[in-house]
Amino acid sequence: MSTYPKVNETKELIKQLVSIPSPSGNTTKVIQFVEEFLEDLQVETKRNRKGGLIATLPGTNEEEHRMLTAHVDTLGAMVKEVKSNGRLRLDLIGGFKYNAIEGEYCEIHTSSGKVFTGTILMHQTSVHVYKEAGDAKRNQENMEVRIDAKVENAEDIRKLGIEVGDFVSFDPRVQFADNGFIKSRHLDDKASVAILLQLIKRVKEEKLTLPYTTHFLISNNEEIGYGGNSNVTPETIEYLAVDMGAMGDGQSTDEFTVSICVKDASGPYHYGLRKHLVQLAEKNKIGYKLDIYPYYGSDASAAIRSGHDIIHGLIGPGIDSSHAYERTHEESLHHTEQLVYEYVKSEIVSY
Numbered sequence: 001m002s003t004y005p006k007v008n009e010t011k012e013l014i015k016q017l018v019s020i021p022s023p024s025g026n027t028t029k030v031i032q033f034v035e036e037f038l039e040d041l042q043v044e045t046k047r048n049r050k051g052g053l054i055a056t057l058p059g060t061n062e063e064e065h066r067m068l069t070a071h072v073d074t075l076g077a078m079v080k081e082v083k084s085n086g087r088l089r090l091d092l093i094g095g096f097k098y099n100a101i102e103g104e105y106c107e108i109h110t111s112s113g114k115v116f117t118g119t120i121l122m123h124q125t126s127v128h129v130y131k132e133a134g135d136a137k138r139n140q141e142n143m144e145v146r147i148d149a150k151v152e153n154a155e156d157i158r159k160l161g162i163e164v165g166d167f168v169s170f171d172p173r174v175q176f177a178d179n180g181f182i183k184s185r186h187l188d189d190k191a192s193v194a195i196l197l198q199l200i201k202r203v204k205e206e207k208l209t210l211p212y213t214t215h216f217l218i219s220n221n222e223e224i225g226y227g228g229n230s231n232v233t234p235e236t237i238e239y240l241a242v243d244m245g246a247m248g249d250g251q252s253t254d255e256f257t258v259s260i261c262v263k264d265a266s267g268p269y270h271y272g273l274r275k276h277l278v279q280l281a282e283k284n285k286i287g288y289k290l291d292i293y294p295y296y297g298s299d300a301s302a303a304i305r306s307g308h309d310i311i312h313g314l315i316g317p318g319i320d321s322s323h324a325y326e327r328t329h330e331e332s333l334h335h336t337e338q339l340v341y342e343y344v345k346s347e348i349v350s351y
Contacts, residue, residue, distance in 0.1 A: 003180075004334040006198070011176060011330065013194040018186045021107060021169030023076020023093050027051055027220040030072045034218050037197055041204050048231050053218040057203060059210040064348060065235040067215045067310075068340065069299045070192035070242045071222035074185070075323060077101075077168040079108065080140070082154045088145035090120070090168060094223035098138040100324040105171035106145060110161045118145045120170075173325075180330040181255075187319050187326040192242040193218060195317070195337050202341065210344055219299050228299025229306035237348050238273060239310040241300035242340060245318040245332075246293040253318040255328050257287035258335040261314040264293040266301035272349040273313040280342045287335045289318070311349055315339060 022030040031053050038045050038055050045055045059065075075096050081089035088108070092098070101120050108116045123142050124130035136142050145168065151157050174184035182191075196216055203210065215236070219227030222243075232239065245259025253259040260277050261269055274290075281288040300312040317332035 004330060007330045007334050007337070010194045010198050010333050010337065011182060013197060014182065014184070014187070014191050015174050017072065017190040017193055018172040018174050018184050021109065022072055022074055023167055023169055024073040024221055024223045025093065026076070026109065026167040027073050031218065031220060034072065034193065034197065038200065041201055043200060043204065050221060050230070052220045052227065052231070054231055055200065055216040055218070057200065057210055057214045059213040061212045063235060064237050065213045065215060065233050066344065066348070067217060067232060067236045067239045068196060068242055068344070069217040069219055069228045069239070070196050071189045071219040071227050071299060072193050073220045073223050073227065074190070075223060076170065079162065079164050079166045079168065082157045082162065082164065083144065084154050086147070086151040086153050086156055088118070088147065088157070088162070089140065090143060090145065091140070094323070096323040098140070098143045101170060102138060102143065107169050108145065108147065108162055109167045109169065111163070111166065112161050114161055116147055116149060116160060116162065118147045121146055181327055182330065183325070183327045185326060187328055188244040188322055189222065189316075191319070191328060191333065192244065192316050192336070195333065195340060196242060198337060199340050199344065203344070208345070211346075212348060214344055217299070222299050225297065226302055229302040232303055232308045232310065236308075236310055237351070239300050239303055239308070239312045240273075240343065241298040241312070241314045242336070243298050243314060243316045244322060245289070245291060245316045246296055246322055247318055247320045251291055252289045253291045254289060255318045255320055256331040257289050257318065258332065258339050259289050259291050259316055259318050261293055262290050264296040264298065264301065264314070266297050266305070269300070269313050270311045270349070272351070273311050276346070276349050277313060277315060277339065277343065280346060281339055284338060284342050286338045286342070287331070288339070311351060
């Protein structure tokens, strides 16, 4: 039994979200899922031309706005080449290495709407045939998709309707452990999308009137760098990206608290907003860690680079093995949920 009953709803929502394939560039179905979730709550939404979704909760102050964002697009791939051996060569979508997907089950989504399953493997997988199976480089040349269909050459593949440019998604393999751990691909950033949807639901259920009109951007191009660099209203003062906390050597982020990013590859986040988030966490006994993510950029930093005059911040649940076989814990979800809840009720940082 979870220590945080409300987090069970978040976990089930995460399971639904990660089960909808949505590599960057092919996110219509997951955006529709989010749109319908918000429509059921009678929340005003609109789609932007990039395919993302913006939800708005009116606040007491309509002259000063806030924006929070999380992204539904994930890592994935496209068919780069239909190979003569009846397999597919891939081109990657997003920042990850081929070794992170070796052996993974996948789906090929054709332009006609058909879906075929397959497995991503090294060409030299069989140790009974290839002496260099363990030493060969995990790269575009050596990795390929074995399609679950009777195909022996490129012509057979094309007869199925598979062609260059078709999207390839990875099996999330989502699992919930009895002790609160959540294992799945694409927790970056569908865990935080679920957190924002739960926040909106809570505000509606409690009939809260927020102090400022607050927009929620569910972006769909973050993994390729430009999900949240537009649709920021002129009235928006604060822009908070709710993404993932990066874990590894030298990092303080863990799977049991909310991570507050002080700096990433784009530079420092707004000092005043960072201190405000820390004060909210300490006042409300929310577990948090401050951290620097050395190889990372967010929708908030993309908005800054695009020239928006905003106060920007970045928080999120701690995610282990990001962009690979990811894992977090319900405690981290809980603390992140609590921080965003207290944040949207608080005063805007003085500038």
